[in-house]
Amino acid sequence: VAEFDLIERIRARAGRRDDVVLGIGDDAALLQVPAGMQLVVAMDTLNAGVHFPPGTAPAEIGWKALAVNLSDLAAMAATPAWCTLSLSLPHADAAWVDAFLDGFLALADAHRIALVGGDTTRGPLSVCVTVHGFVEPGRALRRDGARLGDDVWVSGTLGDAAGALAQWRGDEAGRSVASTAVDATRAADTGALPTPHDAILRSRLDRPTPRVALGAALAGLAHACIDVSDGLLADLAHVARASGVAIEIDLAALPVSDALRGAFLSERLHTLQATGGDDYELCFTAAPAQAARVELAALECDVQVTRIGRVIKGVGTHAFDAAGNAWHPPRSGWVHFA
Ligand code: ADP
Ligand code: MG
Numbered sequence: 166v167a168e169f170d171l172i173e174r175i176r177a178r179a180g181r182r183d184d185v186v187l188g189i190g191d192d193a194a195l196l197q198v199p200a201g202m203q204l205v206v207a208m209d210t211l212n213a214g215v216h217f218p219p220g221t222a223p224a225e226i227g228w229k230a231l232a233v234n235l236s237d238l239a240a241m242a243a244t245p246a247w248c249t250l251s252l253s254l255p256h257a258d259a260a261w262v263d264a265f266l267d268g269f270l271a272l273a274d275a276h277r278i279a280l281v282g283g284d285t286t287r288g289p290l291s292v293c294v295t296v297h298g299f300v301e302p303g304r305a306l307r308r309d310g311a312r313l314g315d316d317v318w319v320s321g322t323l324g325d326a327a328g329a330l331a332q333w334r335g336d337e338a339g340r341s342v343a344s345t346a347v348d349a350t351r352a353a354d355t356g357a358l359p360t361p362h363d364a365i366l367r368s369r370l371d372r373p374t375p376r377v378a379l380g381a382a383l384a385g386l387a388h389a390c391i392d393v394s395d396g397l398l399a400d401l402a403h404v405a406r407a408s409g410v411a412i413e414i415d416l417a418a419l420p421v422s423d424a425l426r427g428a429f430l431s432e433r434l435h436t437l438q439a440t441g442g443d444d445y446e447l448c449f450t451a452a453p454a455q456a457a458r459v460e461l462a463a464l465e466c467d468v469q470v471t472r473i474g475r476v477i478k479g480v481g482t483h484a485f486d487a488a489g490n491a492w493h494p495p496r497s498g499w500v501h502f503a
Contacts, residue, residue, distance in 0.1 A: 166257045168285050174259060175250070178266055179280035180273055184246065194281040196247055202299040207237035213290040217371070218333050223261050225371035226292060227268030232373045233394065234296040235276065236445040239380030240392040242306040243298035245276055250283035251293040265292075268372075276377060306383060306390035306449065311408035315388055315450035317474040318459060320376050322422040323397060325369035327441020328429055332362055365424035373445035379470075382462040383449055390449035396442040398494060402482045404450070411479030414439070417487035420471040439484055440494045450476055 176189040186195035198204050211230050213219060231248060238245045250269070254261070273280060278296070376392075383390060389408055391400050398414070405412045419438045429437065451459050456472070463470040484492045 166259050168257065171252075171254075171257055171259065171262050171285050174262055175266065175280070175283070175285075178270055180270065180278065182246065182277070182279040185279050185281055188279065188281045189283075194247070194249070196281065196297070199299055201302070203302050203305070205238055205241050205243035205298045205300050205305065206295060207234055207241075208293065208295040209233045209237065210291060210293040218330070221371060223264035224268035224271075227265040227270075228272050228372050229268075230292040230294045231269050231272045231278075231296070232375050233445060234294045235272070235278075235375035235377055236373065236392040236394065236447075238296050238298045239375050239377045240306065240390050240447055241298075241300060242304060242380045242384035242387075242390065243300040244381055245278050245296050245298040245377060247279050247281045247297040248273065249295045250280060251291075252283065252285050253288040253291040253293075254285070255287070255290060257287070272375075300384070304384040306380065306387055307407070308389055308391055308404045309407035310387075310389035311404050311410050311412070311450040311476045312388050312452070313410060313476055313478060314453065315476040316453050316456060316472050317401070317412055317414065317448065317450050317476060318387075318470050319393070319397070319420065319446055319448045319473050320379055320463070320468050320470050321374070321444070321446040322420045322425070322469070323393065323444050323446060324419075324425050324434060324438035324441050325366050325422050326373065326443035326445075327437040328425045329363065329366035329370035330441070330443070331433075331437065332366065332428065363424050363428045365422070366428060369422075369424075370443060373443070375445055376447045376466070376468060378466040379447055379463060379468045382466055383447070383451075383459070386455055386458055386462060387449040387451045390447055393444040393446045393448050394442055396440040397444070397448065398439050398482045398484060399442070401448060404448070405480065405482055408476070410476050412474060412482045413477055414474040414482065414484045415487075416484055416492055418471060418473045420469065420473075435484075435486070435492065436494060439492075 184197040416435050486492045
């Protein structure tokens with residue numbers, strides 16, 4: 166198949182919206198922003214081997230490529246509307262594109278987002294998505310809004326995706342999970358208990374849930390917000406720097422899933438949760454007086470939220486263990502080109 170056949174397959178399945186005056190097929194899309202709203206734009210790329218393990222199914226890549234972008238809009242309290250998709254593919258593989266669209270469009274349709282354009286080229290597998298959304302002027306949640314005395318909150322649970330990646334790496338290193346003897350070695354080496362490839366953890370890595378409804382519900386309530394992509398401490402450091410404050414985190418308060426607790430030794434949990442990344446949960450600050458309203462907003466969005474720390478005077482991000490001792494991570498989060 167040629168590039169045009171692939172584009173036609175994409176066009177045939179792309180969602181529709183009334184505010185898309187002209188979608189896929191012309192030199193550019195024509196889009197109608199609602200009167201009085203600000204346009205919010207984000208872009209994220211997924212490269213094979215960097216952002217997902219080689220061999221990840223195309224449907225999972227499609228889902229995740231859109232999910233990580235929606236997570237950025239969620240962190241701004243924006244309501245998503247449109248997206249564009251740049252696909253770089255080693256071969257014009259129609260079956261691969263169809264499967265990719267299964268994942269990508271499942272999430273797009275769930276959020277009523279229209280795919281309005283893109284680019285299709287030959288090259289190493291890489292997926293670049295932009296998302297466009299709307300927010301009322303003045304209501305976007307920014308990194309520079311944290312105030313002294315704020316509580317720090319996080320949605321969902323942390324560390325699941327990093328746990329899945331650690332399990333996958335354990336296998337890549339050739340550690341068989343078939344024999345208990347080998348599993349014991351693995352547990353000693355990596356802190357992983359002998360539970361191979363936990364499916365719940367893996368689905369959190371491959372199909373993160375962008376907290377779009379929660380982000381929108383936090384507008385006018387939270388002071389600052391960021392989505393946890395590189396690792397909790399690394400991402401919170403951006404909030405601290407932008408806001409001119411310091412942030413304290415209680416490691417014992419970090420929300421942990423049963424799946425993660427069941428798969429890793431407790432010493433390992435702190436590192437996975439505080440530095441692992443790929444969580445796509447929202448981390449935000451709000452005045453303590455707003456705690457009940459934050460809980461209610463989360464309840465209405467059917468998302469768990471947990472208070473994990475506070476905003477104080479100073480610089481940087483500081484983590485403390487259950488005994489109140491300062492804790493220093495092996496690394497605070499993912500850094501490209503490091
Ligand atoms: P041009 O040469 O003018 O850039 P293209 O052949 O790249 O045109 O694209 C033709 C149309 O198909 C455009 O509307 C473009 O936005 C759309 N398109 C191309 N690739 C994709 C894709 N991967 N996803 C969605 N739309 C795409
Ligand atoms: Mg083009």
